[in-house]
Amino acid sequence: MTYQEVTSVSWFGRIKNSVVGVLVGIVLILAMIILLFWNEGRAVTTARSLEEGAGIVVSVSAGQIDPANEDALVHVTGMVTTNDMPSDPDFGIMVNALQLLRQVEMYQWVEESRSETTKNLGGSEDTVTTYTYSRRWSEQEHESSEFRHPDGRENPPMELRRGYFPVEDASIGEFQLSSTVIAMIDNQEPLRLGRENAEAIQDVVGRSHRVHIIDGNIYLGDDPHNPQVGDYRISYKIVPIGAASVIGQQAGAGIVNYQTNAGDRLLLVTHGIASASDMFADAAQSNAMLTWILRAVAVFMLVIGFAMIMGPLGVIADIVPILGSIVRFGSGIVAIIFGIMTGTLTIAVAWFWYRPLTSLIVIAVGFGISWLLTQRAKKNASQASASIA
Template sequence: MADTFTETTTRSWSSRIGGSFKGILFGLVLIAVSFPLLWWNEGRAIDRAKTLAAGRDAVVSITPSPIDPANEGALVHLSGLATTRDQLSDDVFGVSARAIKLKRSVEMYQWTEEQGSKTTKNLGGSETTETTYSYERRWSDTWVDSSRFRQPSGHENPASMPYESQTAQAARVTLGAFALAARFVSQMDAFEPLNVAMSDRVPAGFSSHAGGYYRGSPASPQIGDIRVAFAVVDPMDVSAIGRQRGDAITTATMARGSIALLEPGLVDADAMFDKAETANRILTWLARLGGVLLMWLGFALVLGPLKVLADVVPFIGTLVGAGTGFIAALLALALGLITIAVAWVFYRPILAAILLGGAVIAILAALFRARRTTPQPPPPPQAT
């Protein structure tokens, strides 16, 4: 059952002004970081797109066995059953399985803190903040440091996690006659629960529960209780694209990047490249959005003192805040687009020149058409 604690604080106008001017420095840092982030992202996106395009043109689909020496050094695509003979073990709990991966998931019942606040502006520029801290008991796979709680008394957690989550990976995973490099194996994450039985190797205090182990009382969990579950990645059908090196499939190093693609199931090469290109586009737009948002936040902090100064009268401060927020958004959008455009000129000058030329032609054509369609004033009447 949750319990709460509420505190009310008031911050003076002068203190807020000082804080807002300190925010200018942080805002300038954010703005300075956003430019190289946007620039780097455009270069990364273009390099990745060219790498995938080169890979699509060069890839050769092969069978997983037997090995054809004629494809040595080639970028190859193959599908089949990925399997292993390795026996993976968890020495702490005495669990073992012949699998591609063996994962131990550990959770501890702990206190957690959440907070919510409501701020009210006061006439004169000060502001009053009411903060409510909520405490709940929850299962967490990471240690929660209760000493950092606003009200640690009565909400104490153990000093650490007695056991950590971990994943073991097979040293040798094969796809037909080929061994897959670790970079491919790391992409296999189709975990299935592994039910384990009690043994004399399980640490003292644990009992069998829900296919795993439990320390404490499952019917009535208490702070500090531990539950442990296991999962495995069993042999599975996969499709891979990489470089054929002897009897191994390794990462393919290209002129502008590398290729090591893996998909679950039997997937053809074109579909795998399609998915990789889609992932690249999504990442590109997310990074663009992140860079522009970073820039917007930076400009908002730089303009922040104007809003605080106007907060002497809360209503005026709200209007000024809306205005500075809009200005910050416009600046971020404009400078972000300019940065992206300049990066395109740098990384793709020919394409950028074509696009720029097309834009200029379109603008000139629109102006010419507008001029032709503008009605001309009638000539002045002739004197008689």
């Protein structure tokens, strides 16, 4: 089912909106500059902390706690053991694992909208918005009261949500693992329930919903092949009991965050048996990846910010639509240039602030390469002139 609505904005109204966009663009640019500067500092602090940690970490046996390593950065590996079993009380599910994770979907009405805008001679603008409604499974609750056309598309409240159920106590040898460490062991795998679980789950749920087991997952509703609004699908994942490796500060019988001189707090956890060097290498790679992702996002948002600042130019020129398109294309190119320049300049300044020696070396190398290229170009030009003569 689809509905269409047409809204119009005058040329003066669009100019007013674009001026508001300028203010938003300025705030966005300032925020992205701050983000880029912070990101470089975060990356440097993390890199230095990892380098510091890699140089002082001590690999210890999990079978015995040595008081001499108290407060030291230690590396422990071994099988994780626990006497606890995570359970989901809402469905009476209990498993032999470290973590039990519940995912919930509800069959419900979902609203989607799509807008197409047409610019008119004189600068006004018409927008056709198409609202489409369909029923489907979704983990997110869609409030039907907020739909543009809610009549006949009422969703019941989503009473069941995703859940996280870890064990309360676990250890590697003599070392006790905190809830933080347990949560960082992330080798998740699906949990498939058997049809024999349906009756027990039905007893826990009660008669408000009919329970089915479909493809190893729980279905709450009358007919899994003909879902109705308000039906649920529940699936589970577990983190199985197995080996794990932990790097952190030895604190009694526990392992906690280690405060480095560089400024970071180190606590590295991975499933399986991993050497300290591999764990630090993986952490360094993750740090570099996060740094580049934040750089890319910030530069992209800078481009958007500059485009918003120059937005009024295109709106003013839209009094003749084709002229507005030309101006908007040109301002878009300028926004890309300004965004990249601002981003790279901010990164350069941050590098000089946080890593002055490295920055000077990079600048020196850059000038050196430029000088060599210039000299080579002059030499080629001289040889070309001599050949002509």
